[in-house]
Amino acid sequence: MLPDYRVRQRDYLLEISRALTEELDLDVLLLRILRITIEMLTGHAGFIALKDEKRGWHIAVHEGIAEALLNYLKRWLEAQPADSTEDDEVHVPEINRMLSDISMGMLTGVGINMIFQKQVIGQIYVFRNYRGLFSANDRMLLTSFANQAAIAVRNARLYNETREQSLRLEALLDSAADGILILTPDLRVERANKALQRLLNTTEEQCVGKHFSEVIRWAKPPQGVTLEEAVANNWSQSVQNLFYLEGDMLREGLREPLPVGISYGPLFSAENKLINVIASVRDITRFRTAEEMKTSFISVVSHELKTPIALIKGYVSTLRRDDVEWDREIVSESLAVIEEEADHLTEMVEDLLDATRLQAGGLTLKKVELEIPRLARFLADRYTSQTEKHSFEVDFPADFPAVPADEERIRQVLTNLLNNAIKYSPTGEIRISGKARQKDVVVCVSDHGPGIDPRDQPFVFDRFYRSDEVAKTTKGTGLGLYLCREIIRAHEGKIWVDETYKEGSRICFSLPRE
Numbered sequence: 001m002l003p004d005y006r007v008r009q010r011d012y013l014l015e016i017s018r019a020l021t022e023e024l025d026l027d028v029l030l031l032r033i034l035r036i037t038i039e040m041l042t043g044h045a046g047f048i049a050l051k052d053e054k055r056g057w058h059i060a061v062h063e064g065i066a067e068a069l070l071n072y073l074k075r076w077l078e079a080q081p082a083d084s085t086e087d088d089e090v091h092v093p094e095i096n097r098m099l100s101d102i103s104m105g106m107l108t109g110v111g112i113n114m115i116f117q118k119q120v121i122g123q124i125y126v127f128r129n130y131r132g133l134f135s136a137n138d139r140m141l142l143t144s145f146a147n148q149a150a151i152a153v154r155n156a157r158l159y160n161e162t163r164e165q166s167l168r169l170e171a172l173l174d175s176a177a178d179g180i181l182i183l184t185p186d187l188r189v190e191r192a193n194k195a196l197q198r199l200l201n202t203t204e205e206q207c208v209g210k211h212f213s214e215v216i217r218w219a220k221p222p223q224g225v226t227l228e229e230a231v232a233n234n235w236s237q238s239v240q241n242l243f244y245l246e247g248d249m250l251r252e253g254l255r256e257p258l259p260v261g262i263s264y265g266p267l268f269s270a271e272n273k274l275i276n277v278i279a280s281v282r283d284i285t286r287f288r289t290a291e292e293m294k295t296s297f298i299s300v301v302s303h304e305l306k307t308p309i310a311l312i313k314g315y316v317s318t319l320r321r322d323d324v325e326w327d328r329e330i331v332s333e334s335l336a337v338i339e340e341e342a343d344h345l346t347e348m349v350e351d352l353l354d355a356t357r358l359q360a361g362g363l364t365l366k367k368v369e370l371e372i373p374r375l376a377r378f379l380a381d382r383y384t385s386q387t388e389k390h391s392f393e394v395d396f397p398a399d400f401p402a403v404p405a406d407e408e409r410i411r412q413v414l415t416n417l418l419n420n421a422i423k424y425s426p427t428g429e430i431r432i433s434g435k436a437r438q439k440d441v442v443v444c445v446s447d448h449g450p451g452i453d454p455r456d457q458p459f460v461f462d463r464f465y466r467s468d469e470v471a472k473t474t475k476g477t478g479l480g481l482y483l484c485r486e487i488i489r490a491h492e493g494k495i496w497v498d499e500t501y502k503e504g505s506r507i508c509f510s511l512p513r514e
């Protein structure tokens with residue numbers, strides 16, 4: 001039979017071990033350890049102090065000690081010489097001196113170092129209000145409690161660190177601009193961050209547990225190594241640790257696939273076992289658009305600039321022939337073509353320069369009180385002399401107000417709209433009309449041509465956009481309406497295709513009156 005106090009001792013130790021596994025809140029746990037220790041040693045007060053690199057000493061929990069004394073105790077702890085780790089026990093005479101100094105009613109005390117991996121991480125103290133030495137058994141008991149407390153501190157610190165890490169990871173995942181999928185080794189979705197849910201038009205619940213191929217669905221499977229192959233080969237021969245695929249991804253409930261770039265990366269355990277695969281998904285629409293722009297730019301520039309140059313060159317070589325004598329009329333007609341094509345070239349180069357300037361944000365406006373009806377009449381007169389197939393109408397109310405606008409730029413807008421009307425409508429009336437509204441004025445240019453197909457309407461103001469039909473039969477860069485839109489936007493106005501007009505096309509823009 002164990003003596004009574006031994007039984008109690010064993011029970012207390014068991015209770016502490018149980019508490020250790022159940023309780024992760026460090027302060028609650030330490031207080032439990034402290035109370036049991038005080039009770040076991042028939043003490044009346046005590047505290048557990050912890051030491052860490054950042055804060056130094058601090059009193060984690062205390063029992064039977066007035067709050068007012070805590071600061072004093074902290075300073076006292078700091079003033080103690082650093083204890084060697086072999087010597088678990090804190091020197092009793094110093095403790096007793098301290099107790100008599102602060103006269104808190106305690107007469108003797110004992111303190112033991114809490115040691116983890118040969119480092120003092122804290123101390124545990126018990127005080128009695130009567131004289132009497134702490135026995136060897138008391139000290140032994142205190143040592144085993146101190147060891148338990150050291151384990152508790154380590155566990156709780158580990159737990160907090162892990163929790164912080166996982167919170168950090170969550171925050172990182174959810175704030176990432178790229179879509180991120182965390183996959184299990186058998187390629188099922190474990191987590192899908194917010195950006196990915198947005199990209200795929202789905203929710204995390206809909207993705208989790210599914211095989212990744214049900215979530216990442218391609219309109220057309222991209223070339224190269226597949227994720228399954230990479231995993232089957234343990235990421236070794238076929239791919240580098242990271243590999244990248246590009247393609248068009250299908251999305252839940254949306255018709256248009258999304259161009260994306262996905263990079264896959266493995267996460268291995270220390271034993272080199274695959275734990276997760278991380279897929280990071282990036283929307284590359286803008287990149288693709290920029291690429292397409294570049295391609296259209298090159299093709300437009302090379303095609304559109306080449307045509308007039310070829311014409312000019314052709315006429316010049318013909319005129320220069322020594323073996324033929326050209327009559328004045330032919331020479332004059334040829335020179336007229338050369339002049340026209342040179343003008344055309346200049347216009348195109350200017351449009352291209354304008355477009356580049358606009359992209360760089362360099363459009364500055366010189367605003368004046370602009371009388372648009374006057375400008376419209378001037379342009380109509382000029383165009384009348386240039387075409388016989390069209391007639392021009394200018395239709396503005398008498399009280400149409402002057403508006404603050406850049407004359408040169410608005411002339412450019414009207415010129416582009418009139419050029420298009422002439423170019424795309426074979427004959428008929430071209431009308432420039434205007435009306436004043438309370439806050440703005442609206443100016444429209446209409447023709448009696450084929451009109452703009454409703455399918456093209458959303459895009460005609462985009463850079464380099466030309467409808468397929470039109471591109472086959474007419475010349476152009478697809479920059480005219482883009483420049484118009486940018487100029488009108490710079491004036492804080494709007495430009496649009498009037499869908500209600502059915503006799504041809506009508507493009508209108510508004511300009512604020514103030």
Ligand code: ADP
Pocket residue numbers: 416420421424425447449450451452456460461465466467470471475476477478479480481482505
């Ligand atoms: P471009 O005339 O050089 O093609 P724009 O930007 O001026 O470039 O016009 C873009 C497209 O809008 C044209 O290619 C054409 O398809 C369409 N469009 C513009 N104006 C008209 C119009 N008056 N009638 C019919 N289609 C038009």
